[in-house]
Amino acid sequence: MALECNIQTRSSFDRKHYFYSDLPAGYQITQQYGQFVYRSSFTHLTITLAPIALGGKLAITLPNFPSLEVRIKQIQLEQDTAKSTFNPRTRTSHIDLNRAGTGLMEIVSEPDLRSPEEAGAYVRALQAVLRAVGASDGNMEQGSLRCDVNVSVNRVGRPPGTRCEIKNLNSVRHMMAAIVHEVSRQRAILESAPDPDTATVPQETRGFDEHRFETYKLRSKEDAPDYRYMPDPNLGVLVLTQARIQAVRDALPELPWDTRKRLQSDYGLSERDVEVLLNVDSGREVWYDGESRSAEAGAVAYFDRLCAGTGSTRRDPKVVVNWMTHELLGQLTARKETFKDNHLSVEQLGELIDMVQDKIITGTSGKMLLRHMLGHPSAKSTKEIAAELQLNAFASSSPSTTSDDSSSQSDALRELCREATVALPAEVEAFTKGNKNVLNKIVGRVMKDSRGRADAQAVRVMLEELLQ
Structure with a gap:
């Protein structure tokens, strides 16, 4: 609702079958055909410090660029996979199964982003929304929010190029760096081909090396993988009443x-x-x-x-x-x-x-x-x-300060001022000869001796009285 999506009153769950080390069951419960929410225009983003509110939406603003609307294609509920940590140097993977099977929400956006800066602003804005509604703390470093980025490069006037997916980016900084490297890599492939008009980038799933700030190949990706989607027989249809939807919207x-x-x-x-x-x-x-x-x-x-x-x-x-x-x-x-x-x-x-x-x-x-x-x-x-801690300020003498405590504090401050004039005779002599700026050093000495309890202006007035 915060993303202005259309909430589906009925949604269902499917099984997505594939074999990989991070999926112990051999299938993932997801929502391929009956998504939880579908279609949204999300423009509540900003990169500069000046948000632009138009029609209840917030537009991305980049210097010297027009506003950009980022559309949300769908939001679906599905199972999380295990955490797979790949070391490109040793070519080994470590699998952490602790999170496998837990529920997550996947937000799928349309290909409206054209730069790493826009992608970074988009993720930061999503973080703010998720935290505001209490859906997640959005801490990427702890895995509460992860990003998969699809990057494609094409020549001006040509159809979109091959998409390469970069998986499980765990910070906005790393996501932006991964996009920069991947764009550079794909451009190099296209520009080095003998026939630029027919050159293509191999479709791959890639990871990101956080030490070298480079993407690396995880596996090849077929154009149309057969995931053998089928309705999950153990899960019924998720039904939301209009009353429930309205109650959440009102809250x-x-x-x-x-x-x-x-x-x-x-x-x-x-x-x-x-x-x-x-x-x-x-x-x-x-x-x-x-x-x-x-x-x-x-x-x-x-x-x-x-x-x-x-x-x-x-x-x-x-x-x-x-x-x-x-x-x-x-x-x-x-x-x-x-x-x-x-x-x-x-x-x-x-x-x-x-x-x-x-x-x-x-x-x-x-x-x-x-x-x-x-x-x-x-x-x-x-x-x-x-x-x-005896941090209360020294009271300076004035007609309105008549209490014994104020009088004793004023006497203590005056004594500190006298001690400072004795400790800094050269500065006192310079002041009496007309160098008014040197008074700052004497004031600083009093402030130091008072451990910050004295008011600088009151000290200045008292010193001027003593040195007249």
């Missing part, structure tokens, strides 16, 4: 192109920030029932709740997205973790942002606090942790 979650539009219109986020958030959300874990690991597991949902704030007070979306995409993700990356490994609750990160905005802690202390909280998980509030 569809927000789809990626709608999310993109909402983030821009409701929060005023830049295209870059939206793209980062959506890419972060691609790491969301999905269980077999389609539910995320928790209510706030998705990055977009996490962002929404952070912006909602507490009570009637909403947080600035641009401040929130900065803390999420730069600080939180940056520190997770440094720890070699992804967003799905984030254990900070919305309340904890939200309180941290509020403390920085309210100048209870400085931005530097906020980053230190975030690093500590990621490394030392705790159910305590952010304010409690900040107090334990």
Whole structure:
């Protein structure tokens, strides 16, 4: 439904017979004649950061190229085969039967893609849709999503050339590299033939060498293989009522192109920030029932709740997205973790942002606090942790600061400023002679001695008072 396919109320299963090492039973249960869904126009793709919404569809946009519509031919349910790992150097195969016989969904597209970049955008868009509806986590590296690519080359004005299928590509990067090499290989065959007009590429099934970034031959493929399709006698017709179809359609979650539009219109986020958030959300874990690991597991949902704030007070979306995409993700990356490994609750990160905005802690202390909280998980509030680490900002003296605590903090900050002037006499002399830029070094010394607890502007004002 998310791909705008026509759902068949009745579909059936067939047996596809062939003998290969990854198929222990000698046949595969599939849907050759009674597909689950059939025909779709799927244009919700983008390669640039600027999506184009037309008639409820999202078009592929490539620089200097017109929009492209990618059609879905059919989606069918079938059995998975075993995992076959072939080593082209030793010419040996290893067979892992653990996944053999499990169910999978095969999405077959029409030959509308003309470049590796378009193919990469198509797969990334499918990943986003599958994750949004909870059909799969879409993690290619773990085998949740795999791609078979058919590549053919033909001269301008000539019929399509021979298709060579590249099997089981497990990342977008490898898929694009495989297409590049296969196009080059087929062109070389056609261009080196004595008679280019009659030259053909042998029809083959090929694999991809991830070390050499080259395709290699797995087996020859006949023009019309006899798979001896027959109805599966053990499986009945799959029947879906219109009521069931409508109920699922009504329960569809927000789809990626709608999310993109909402983030821009409701929060005023830049295209870059939206793209980062959506890419972060691609790491969301999905269980077999389609539910995320928790209510706030998705990055977009996490962002929404952070912006909602507490009570009637909403947080600035641009401040929130900065803390999420730069600080939180940056520190997770440094720890070699992804967003799905984030254990900070919305309340904890939200309180941290509020403390920085309210100048209870400085931005530097906020980053230190975030690093500590990621490394030392705790159910305590952010304010409690900040107090334990003594990260609360030094208060500068002003008419409004009358409490004993504020006064003592102001005295402590003033003492740090005095110590910095004693430690840097040359800079102090230069400042008194009119070199105002040297004050930055003295401010930096105070900031270092305060472990980031001092506000740089307050330090600057206090130093100017001391050095007058």
